[in-house]
Amino acid sequence: MKTFLILGAGTAGSLMAREMSRKLNANEWKIMLVDKDNNHWYQPGYLFLPFGVYKPGDVVKPKTKFIPRNVDFIISDIELIEPDKNQVTLTKDKKVIQYDYLVIATGADIHPEETEGLKNGGWRHNIFDFYTADGATALGEFMKKWDGGRLVVNVVENPIKCPVAPLEFLLLADWYFAKRGMRNKVELVYATPLSEAFTKPTSAKALGVLLEKRGIQMETDFYAGSVDSTNNKLISYDEREVPYDLLVSIPTNMGAPVIKRSGMGDSLNFVPTNKETLQSDKWQNVWVLGDAANIPASKAGSVIHFEMETAVANILAHMAGKEMTHKFDGHSLCFIESGYNKAVMIDFSYEQEPVFGSYPFPVVGPLSLLKETVLNHWGKLGFRFMYYDLMLKGIPVPLPSKFSMAGKVIK
Amino acid sequence: MAVKKIAGIEVQVNDEGFLTNPAEWTKEIAVELAKEEGIELTPAHWAVIDYCRKSAETSGKAPTLRTITTEANVSTKDLFALFPKGPAKKVAKISGLGKPEGCV
Numbered sequence: 001m002k003t004f005l006i007l008g009a010g011t012a013g014s015l016m017a018r019e020m021s022r023k024l025n026a027n028e029w030k031i032m033l034v035d036k037d038n039n040h041w042y043q044p045g046y047l048f049l050p051f052g053v054y055k056p057g058d059v060v061k062p063k064t065k066f067i068p069r070n071v072d073f074i075i076s077d078i079e080l081i082e083p084d085k086n087q088v089t090l091t092k093d094k095k096v097i098q099y100d101y102l103v104i105a106t107g108a109d110i111h112p113e114e115t116e117g118l119k120n121g122g123w124r125h126n127i128f129d130f131y132t133a134d135g136a137t138a139l140g141e142f143m144k145k146w147d148g149g150r151l152v153v154n155v156v157e158n159p160i161k162c163p164v165a166p167l168e169f170l171l172l173a174d175w176y177f178a179k180r181g182m183r184n185k186v187e188l189v190y191a192t193p194l195s196e197a198f199t200k201p202t203s204a205k206a207l208g209v210l211l212e213k214r215g216i217q218m219e220t221d222f223y224a225g226s227v228d229s230t231n232n233k234l235i236s237y238d239e240r241e242v243p244y245d246l247l248v249s250i251p252t253n254m255g256a257p258v259i260k261r262s263g264m265g266d267s268l269n270f271v272p273t274n275k276e277t278l279q280s281d282k283w284q285n286v287w288v289l290g291d292a293a294n295i296p297a298s299k300a301g302s303v304i305h306f307e308m309e310t311a312v313a314n315i316l317a318h319m320a321g322k323e324m325t326h327k328f329d330g331h332s333l334c335f336i337e338s339g340y341n342k343a344v345m346i347d348f349s350y351e352q353e354p355v356f357g358s359y360p361f362p363v364v365g366p367l368s369l370l371k372e373t374v375l376n377h378w379g380k381l382g383f384r385f386m387y388y389d390l391m392l393k394g395i396p397v398p399l400p401s402k403f404s405m406a407g408k409v410i411k
Numbered sequence: 412m413a414v415k416k417i418a419g420i421e422v423q424v425n426d427e428g429f430l431t432n433p434a435e436w437t438k439e440i441a442v443e444l445a446k447e448e449g450i451e452l453t454p455a456h457w458a459v460i461d462y463c464r465k466s467a468e469t470s471g472k473a474p475t476l477r478t479i480t481t482e483a484n485v486s487t488k489d490l491f492a493l494f495p496k497g498p499a500k501k502v503a504k505i506s507g508l509g510k511p512e513g514c515v
Contacts, residue, residue, distance in 0.1 A: 157477065195497065221496040225487065237491040267481045
């Protein structure tokens with residue numbers, strides 16, 4: 001009996017377990033899946049918690065609901081991965097698992113302790129994150145009672161999960177405070193290490209215009225070095241000071257500590273991975289999916305959905321001793337919720353930056369790229385249903401994996 | 412993609428002025444590119460540039476800010492003093508490498 005071991009039962013791990021339980025011969029293969037707990041969070045939903053659109057119960061379900069019965073699911077932390085020995089040691093009972101193939105899908109988390117002073121006195125008082133259910137909920141409680149002031153959103157360093165989330169937070173905050181009749185009492189500031197609102201030229205310009213229209217100030221090329229929570233100031237490495245009354249921080253995102261313990265990661269504990277085959281750069285029988293990999297694609301659920309076809313095909317080809325012909329193109333699709341029941345959508349790949357146009361079909365859309373529309377908003381809200389009720393249950397989602405230029409307008 | 416003449420040599424550059432072929436880079440080009448950014452190169456600058464060139468040779472890409480500070484023996488604060496505002500981006504440009512991939 002051979003062992004196909006998957007570490008992490010989030011989006012990537014659960015999808016891989018389901019795919020492999022269908023593809024691998026049950027007489028030959030045992031599929032094992034390990035995660036530290038049984039909560040499957042719908043992470044894109046965190047954004048809505050501070051604004052009261054969702055409650056925590058709306059964005060969590062038991063992982064077991066999405067794991068096929070013929071998969072051996074173990075709840076435990078992972079102590080160590082020893083890829084040279086094809087071996088993983090679990091924390092629970094120090095159980096040792098020998099594997100033939102390994103999939104690493106251990107994700108990424110925020111690390112506020114990486115920034116001097118960020119976790120001091122102000123943390124969860126007037127400094128919050130919205131990348132955890134706890135943080136987003138606590139932030140919501142604070143905002144409900146807040147009588148206004150200077151709200152600063154800061155990305156400490158890139159890459160971060162869902163690179164558009166900070167922009168969405170600011171746009172939703174503009175809408176939220178306007179709705180409460182206190183927008184004139186709130187100053188909104190975006191402090192980012194980027195030189196513009198976003199990374200690539202066309203979308204950076206379009207989204208920059210949107211922020212400006214909504215009265216959101218930008219502090220660009222801002223690398224947060226420390227937080228002075230006594231005087232409520234965010235200080236950059238080149239000694240620029242940004243005062244705040246409420247700091248919404250997107251702390252440094254890093255891969256799982258077990259990656260570091262096992263000596264498998266880069267300086268942020270992301271695993272060096274071939275961006276096309278999704279195989280580990282160093283170990284032939286190791287694949288790395290989703291946020292855990294160092295590939296230059298967005299850390300987002302849509303990317304995992306698009307990666308899956310390539311990863312499954314290449315693993316099966318590798319098992320059969322055949323050439324791996326599938327190449328992941330870096331396809332990513334994001335909705336940018338912008339408040340007032342509207343959203344913007346972007347669709348891009350390694351090669352093609354986000355541009356204007358319609359999706360998925362030319363002209364008729366129905367979704368619009370880089371433009372605020374009501375339909376995009378319903379698309380975004382529909383995603384939670386699509387995620388829990390279709391994608392994770394293995395029911396085909398009508399989103400083709402390959403990036404397509406259809407409907408895109410190049411100026 | 413465009414061709415630009417730097418320090419008397421014609422090189423390929425992208426829209427943002429980054430060299431697209433690291434092999435076309437020379438030390439003279441670095442001096443000129445640094446001048447464009449308002450930087451006069453000192454031995455401390457060259458230590459970082461040399462590290463970035465070497466790192467890119469093995470990894471095929473420009474190192475991120477965090478990679479430089481963890482591996483090149485330079486503090487983040489000093490790096491900002493050497494290459495003000497986005498140092499990773501600036502040093503990548505001066506070293507004839509692509510834009511660091513941290514920003515996706």
